[in-house]
Amino acid sequence: ELGPYSHFMQKEIHEQPKALSDTIEAVLENGFVAELFGTNAAKLLPQVEGVKILACGTSFYAGLTAKYWIESIAGISCDVEIASEYRYRDAFANPKHLVVTISQSGETLDTMEALKYAKELGHTMALSICNVRESAIPRASELVFYTRAGAEIGVASTKAFTTQLVGLFALAVTLGKQRGRVDAAAEHGYQEALRQLPGSVQHALNLEPQIKAWSDKFAAKQNALFLGRGLHYPIALEGALKLKEISYIHAEAYPAGELKHGPLALVDESMPVVVIAPNDALLEKVKSNMQEVRARGGELFVFADLDSHFSESDGVHVIRTPRHVGVLSAIVHTIPVQMLAYHVALARGTDVDKPRNLAKSVTVE
C-alpha cells in the first residue's frame, strides 16, 4: 500500500499533484460556476453578503488563507474562527452571511457543533468543504465542495489541506465573478493559475533532498520560529503545527511584522527561524524582518522562489522553488514546510503517521 514510500505522510505529500489535479478538474472543465458547490448554489451564492469560516487545526489555517482571497478577489468580508471557540460564545449571526465549515473528515465534533450552533443562531446558508463523502458535516450543509484528495491515513493533514485551499480559492473567484469583480479575462487567468498548479507543486516536491539536508539542523533543537506575511502567514502557522505535531519540537508562527512586538526576545543563536519569503508584494518587508533576526544571531531557513532576490550568506540558508506562481503561491509553499516537518520527525525517530496523543478524526471534545 505504501509503494516506494516509508510512511503514509510521505506518500500523501507526494500524492498532491494528483490530488490537486483531481480537485481542479471540474473547475478547468466548467470554469468558476456556482454548480461547483452543489445544485442549490446558483440560488444561494448570489445572496451572500459576508463569509464566516469555522474549522479546527490545519483546516482552520486553510480558512485563514481563504480570508485573503475572499476579501481581495470577491470583495466580501470574511471572518475565520476556531470552531471550539465559536460554539461556546454569544455570537452575532447575520443570515446573509455564508457559513463555511472546512473539515477533511467531515466528522470533527467541534466543527459539527459549531455548524449546528450557527444554524440555531439564524444562519441559513452553510457550505462544507470536505474530503469524505456523505460524512456528517456535508450532510448538515446546504452546499458542499468535495475535495478529491482520496483517503488520507497519516494523522498529519497534508493533501487534504492543499485541496481545501483549491476549493476555497474556487469559492472566492466564483463569488467575485457573481459580483462583477472578475471579468472573463481575469477568470481565464485564475483558471490558468490552477492548471499550472500541479506542475508547480511537483517542482516543489523535487526539493526534497535539499530539505532533508536541513533536517539535521532542526532535529537537535527544542524550539523553532516560523514567519510569513500576508497569504504566507497561514502557511507559517501550518508549518509550525506540522513540526509540533510530528516531531514534538515546540514551534510557533508569527506574522513577521509582529517580531518586534514580542517574539524577537526569543531569538538567539539557538533559535532556527523558518521564513516563507516568495517574491510577493510584501517581500521587502519580510527581508527587513529577516535582518532583525540575523542581528540577534538567529539562523534563517528561507523558503523562497527564483524571483525573490536575496542570497545565501552566513546564517542564511535558502531553498527556492523554480518560479513565483502569484495568487496560488501559498499552496506551493506549503509543500516545503510539510517536507521539513516530515524529515525532522524522521531524524528524531518519532511515529510520523501516528503522533502521540492524537487521533486522525477528533470526534470528542
Ligand code: M6R
Ligand atoms: O478532519 P478535520 O479537517 O476537521 O480535522 C481538523 C483537525 O483535527 C486536523 O486538521 C488536525 O489539526 C491535523 N492533525 C493537523 O495536521
